[in-house]
Amino acid sequence: MSAPAEAPAGPESGTDPRQDAAGSGALEAITAFQAEFSDFGALPATVRHQTRRCLTDLIGVAAAGSRTTLGAIIAAHAADQFAAGARPASILFDPHGRKASAAGAALAGGMTIDAIDAHDGHPLTKGHAGCGLFPALLALAETEAPDMPLEAFLGHLAVGYEIAIRCGIALHATAPDYHTSGAWIAVGIAATGAPILKLDRGAMRHAMGIAEYHGPRSQMMRCIDHPTMVKDGSGWGAMAGVSALMLARSGFTGAPALTIEDPAVADLFTDLGTHWRIGEQYFKPWPVCRWTQPAVEAAFALRRDHALDPADIAAIRVRTFHEATRLAARRPADTEQAQYSLPFPMAAMLVHGRLGVAEISGTGLADAAVLDLAGRIELIGDARFDAVFPAERWAEVEIDQRDGRTIRSAPLTARGDADAPLSDDEITAKYRALMGEAGHADRAGPIERMVMAPGTATVRDLIALVSA
Structure with missing residues (x-):
């Protein structure tokens, strides 16, 4: 994983001279964090292991989601309406092997994972970072750097969790409505995907602003009261985040992202690299809310x-x-x-x-x-x-x-929270059960070995196992 290069000051690089000191501090914290942990091996061992657990869990849920009616509809929609073009991206576990643009694959992947409510989450965001981050970053890596080592991809994912979770906490702290995860996932993807596209800090800032502006700030409690396939907005957020990056690379402007630059939330980003929010993730034993x-x-x-x-x-x-x-x-x-x-x-x-x-x-x-x-x-x-x-x-x-x-019963919380975590064996058993129910038992072992242990695999190798 490479850090975004520093850009010279001035409007050409997208740097706004009116940017306030608090916003500048948050951006500095994010870019410094990305630079310090550009190597997966530089992350603490506990963070590396948790990232592997998160990815394994997400892949199992994606496999199960691909078998739902929602998964079938969104895969067809992505293939039909988001043309693959010169840089095609694979649609997760699509039985027809179809491809789409990076934005379309991110949309389909996020909604496919959301189709089975069994993915990891963070209590303070009241939502889920991984189900949007994983398919978006995978689509970006496949279209921009398919030979990226899988260890480097895991590094992007780990950094993405840290940034996206903080975006979620910030947005809930500053917005009066209870919005779906897609709203803040979009901003986290824009920040995390910038190094993959080799965007400078100015372009990354505009990407985050575009993603925040167009991210789906949809009404979560409406979906609770009237459940339908719209779910948690994760796929739409993944699509918005990827699209924001592509637009910013072309010179489209959109800064600032107040989720990051509002002085009221600037402190949330000062502990990047010292307080690891990914360790606060919960894992679900069962596929329900x-x-x-x-x-x-x-x-x-x-x-x-x-x-x-x-x-x-x-x-x-x-x-x-x-x-x-x-x-x-x-x-x-x-x-x-x-x-x-x-x-x-x-x-x-x-x-x-x-x-x-x-x-x-x-x-x-x-x-x-x-x-x-x-x-x-x-x-x-x-x-x-x-x-x-x-x-x-x-x-x-x-x-x-x-x-x-x-x-x-006594008053109980659910197993899987950070203070009552699922063991590695429990997560593995859940993953294998989901893969088996989806008809992919033969892939479960190879994917598990590739993700959970250091090796020489690349993004291309992982895509071969999670696509047709």
Whole structure:
């Protein structure tokens, strides 16, 4: 990974002499961070390992997402509407082997990963950096530097997490609406992709400004209340970030990005390289909204500890934070509604003792026992849990049995948070299960070995395994 070259001052390089000191400091911090950690080997060992875990997890989720209706629609759309041109980029796990422009491949990849809500995230952003970063950076690397060592690509990804997460925290701190991840992913991609395109700092600044202006600041709670395929805006953010880079390279202007240059958030970027936000990432055990997972965790524990028979359940009460109570669909019509539901996946866990893609898609949506139990689940807002959201997400569950007994869980958070992380073995098992369900069990081992261990592989080698 190479750092963006310093540009001479002046309008030709895109440097605005009116830029304030705070904004300048944030830009200096970002460029210095990119320069210091231009070599993947310069990153702390814990960061390198976490980056490998993130990429493995994202690839498994992408494989599963490619099998959904959403994945099929967006792959066809990208191939039809985003012509590949002279520099084609592969569409992740597209069964037809189609290609698109870098922006189109980023769009398809981000939405394909978002199609199965099992990817990693960061609590303070209330969203997900990796699902947009990975396909965008991969498309840029394939079109600009396909022989880039995979270790260098991992370096770009690690740096991207650090910048994008801070952009997400900054945007949530300064915007009054609860927007989707695509809004700030776009800015992070513009910053992180600049070295791949060899943009100077002035052009990078304009790319970040373009990405912020055109990033999808869409309404997350609308999708919570009315779940559809629009999901978390990650694909649109990935497309906006890649397009912003291409435009800035051609001389298009758009600076400043207030997410970075607003003095109110400048301090967020001063600890780059000393405070590693990627270590705060959570990994999901199950393919549903993170807000659902504390309740699912509690249901799993009660079923295990009490040898609970779902037929013996009369009623269930879930106390949790307000936002989670809005995940209220009890009879989901499609996998999107099932993934943004609390009662349905919780009921599936109680009925089947597991929660995978099969339980929240296809024939799993018509499971009579699950539907019946989901109808007996009451969601109750709890001020205790509201007070610590979004940094922490809690739930507790009470189950009334038909014999008159009531069993209760302790208040729980979901496994996979930084303070209760999934082990490497758990992430590997999840990845292999997703690859197998998607029909790619034969690729699981080669990809895992390539990503998780140092080697001589290149971006081209990885693309051969994650495309047709």
